Amino acid sequence: MSILGGIRDSGEWRGYLDMLAGDGEVMTVDASLTTLADQKGRVAGIISVARDVTDLLKAERAILEKNEALESKQVELEKALVEGEAARRANRAKDVFLANTSHELRTPLAGVIGMINLLADTGLSDEQVQLVETANVSAHSLLTIIDDILDLAKMEVGTLSLREAAFDPVDLVVKTAATLKPAASAKGLQLNVSVADDAPRSVVGDASRIRQILFNLVGNAVKFTEEGHIDIVLDFDRDENGLHFMMEVRDTGIGFSNSEREKIFARFEQLDASSTKSIGGTGLGLSISRELAQMMGGTLRASGREGEGATFYLHLPVREGHAEAAQTPLKAISAEEYEPEFGPLKVLIAEDNAINQMLIEKILERYGWELKLVSNGREAVDLVEQGSFDLVLMDIRMPVMDGVTATRAIRASSGPQAGTPIIALTANTMEDDKQVYMEAGMDGVVGKPVDRATLLTAIGQALEIRRRVS
Numbered sequence: 065m066s067i068l069g070g071i072r073d074s075g076e077w078r079g080y081l082d083m084l085a086g087d088g089e090v091m092t093v094d095a096s097l098t099t100l101a102d103q104k105g106r107v108a109g110i111i112s113v114a115r116d117v118t119d120l121l122k123a124e125r126a127i128l129e130k131n132e133a134l135e136s137k138q139v140e141l142e143k144a145l146v147e148g149e150a151a152r153r154a155n156r157a158k159d160v161f162l163a164n165t166s167h168e169l170r171t172p173l174a175g176v177i178g179m180i181n182l183l184a185d186t187g188l189s190d191e192q193v194q195l196v197e198t199a200n201v202s203a204h205s206l207l208t209i210i211d212d213i214l215d216l217a218k219m220e221v222g223t224l225s226l227r228e229a230a231f232d233p234v235d236l237v238v239k240t241a242a243t244l245k246p247a248a249s250a251k252g253l254q255l256n257v258s259v260a261d262d263a264p265r266s267v268v269g270d271a272s273r274i275r276q277i278l279f280n281l282v283g284n285a286v287k288f289t290e291e292g293h294i295d296i297v298l299d300f301d302r303d304e305n306g307l308h309f310m311m312e313v314r315d316t317g318i319g320f321s322n323s324e325r326e327k328i329f330a331r332f333e334q335l336d337a338s339s340t341k342s343i344g345g346t347g348l349g350l351s352i353s354r355e356l357a358q359m360m361g362g363t364l365r366a367s368g369r370e371g372e373g374a375t376f377y378l379h380l381p382v383r384e385g386h387a388e389a390a391q392t393p394l395k396a397i398s399a400e401e402y403e404p405e406f407g408p409l410k411v412l413i414a415e416d417n418a419i420n421q422m423l424i425e426k427i428l429e430r431y432g433w434e435l436k437l438v439s440n441g442r443e444a445v446d447l448v449e450q451g452s453f454d455l456v457l458m459d460i461r462m463p464v465m466d467g468v469t470a471t472r473a474i475r476a477s478s479g480p481q482a483g484t485p486i487i488a489l490t491a492n493t494m495e496d497d498k499q500v501y502m503e504a505g506m507d508g509v510v511g512k513p514v515d516r517a518t519l520l521t522a523i524g525q526a527l528e529i530r531r532r533v534s
Contacts, residue, residue, distance in 0.1 A: 067097065071110070075099045080117070091118045169210050170491040170512060175419035177203045177513035182426050201247075207513075208283070212348040219355055226359060227496040230385035231271035233309060234259050237298050240275050244282045251286060254293040263300055266385035267307065272494050273356050274380065277364070278311070280349040281376050285315035292316025292373070309362075309380040319368040328366065329354050353378075409433040409454040414444035414470065415489065416462045420512070424457060424489070427516050439463070441470030448474050448481050455523060458506070460490040468504045475505035485526040489514060 067077050076098045085091045093114040102108040180200045188196060218224035241257045248255040278296070285294045297312040320328060329350050350364075357364040361381050368374030411428065415421050416439045425435055436453075438444050442465040444456060456474070460467040471486050488501045493511040501509055507526035510519050 071097060071099055071107075075101075080121075081114070083114075091116055092121055093117060165214065169214075170207070171417050171420070173203060173207055173210070174491060174513035175417065175423060177207070178420070178423035181513075181516065182423065197250075201250075208279075208349075212352055215352050216348055219352070224359070225494075225496055226270045226273060227494065227499065228268055228270055230266050230268050232265050233267050233274075233298065233300075233382075234263050234265060236271055236275060237278065237296060237311070240278050241282070241296055244279065244286070247283070247286050248294055251289070252291065253286065253289055255282070256293060256295045258295065258297045260299040263298060264307070264384065267309065268383040268385045269309065269380065270360060273360065274309070274378075277353040277356055277378060278313070280353045281313040281378070284349055284376075285313055285317060285374075288374070289315045289317030305381070307382050307384055309378070309382045311378045312375055313378075314373065314375045316373040319370050319372045319374050320366075321370045325366055325368070329364075410452065411435050412444060412447055412453045412456045413437045414439075414441060414456065414462065414467065415459040416440060417459075420459070420489075420514070423514060424519075427514065427519060441465030441467055441473075444470050445473045445477075448484055449477055449479075452481065453484055455527065456484055456486045457489055457510075458486050460488055460492065460501070468500060471501075471504045471506055485529070487519075487522050487526050 067079075071077055076096070078094075078096045081093050081095045082090050083093055094117045095112060095114040098111045099107050100109040100111060177200065180196055180203060184193070184196050184200070215224060237259065238257055241255060245255045282294060282296065293316055295312075295314040297314070299310045301308040301310055354364040357378060357380060363379050364376065366374055366376045409431075411433050413421065413424055413435060415424065415437070421437050421439075425437070428435060436447065438447060440462045441458070444458065445465070447453070448456065458467040458471060462470075465473075467488060467490070471488075474484060474486065475482055486506045487508040487510055488506045489510050489512060490497070490501075491512045493509060498509050507529050508522040510522045
């Protein structure tokens, strides 16, 4: 309503007016106008009262703006919470998918590798031995690719974890090199290991991930080296920042140019030289190795010259360990020389995959042991409670009840059966996985694909451990 309209209708008006102050600035006042009438009721004058409210209005506007900003931030926060929960659900779904994918891919491949190993023990001709060895190399190459892809996926969703424990670094490097030596020998390459005389025999770090990096580096060296040798050099350095694990892997292979030095660490990248076009692989091994090194607070770098070989340098911070804490496994039992030392055994095999059942049965039947097979953890628990078994071989991922839950149920039962030796059979053998199995009460872990010598060694260790406990 206008000022004149208000005065005419009701004889008064109140509102804000902008006025020009003496200093030339515009000020806002809260004005009240009231008419004065003479004796005849005619307007004789107007009384005006005004109060400067410029600062008050500015303060009110500032408060309103802050409230609007807070409301906007509240809306953004609620949106972020919703999106965050959606992301967590997606990551959990990815975790489940990765676990299922790992199981579904590795299980049939483990069966293939296991059957190849059994076939190799059946008295083959020279030609057949060559064919079996080729099939075995191809199957293990596929297994490596699967592991690389799954590790990459875990890195993408941030679920790849590290597990620190005391270990013997010399033992780790020497035994890993021994595992890799056949692949080098198949190409006529020498694989040499050199260890510093003052190398500590117990440090704290993630042994499984260091072993994985070493596998990748030596595997890469074998792939790109046609003649000559591969050297693994282990050393340690101590400075004001602590102890440093330093390993070099040198080869006499095709090398690389200076411009290709960083390219070899890029995901899905391989050297483009014509001499490497026939070499397979995903181009993930070195990328994953560098990311693992960085996760452990270290570095992985390379140097080389085209046609003159390459050297990879792994530097990792580790901590001094205690000799008694280092995990030094018992000497492996040779599958060919193994003779059961515990007499006839009654063994329960809990495994849902028919091929793996056949594989384990074939491995053990030559020893004359009594074998009983079930396909889920619930059946395993029931049979252990009903009968007396000397040993349980427990798959981890099974329907109805998984191996970890079944083991906990057996350990929680009453009676002597609660102490039955239990060995996990699983494709998931990282240190954090093993920790879960051992905390559940298992006595050992054997990775898939199941190797006969490794399985027999684990059986001997588990039976010895339980004998000492009892």
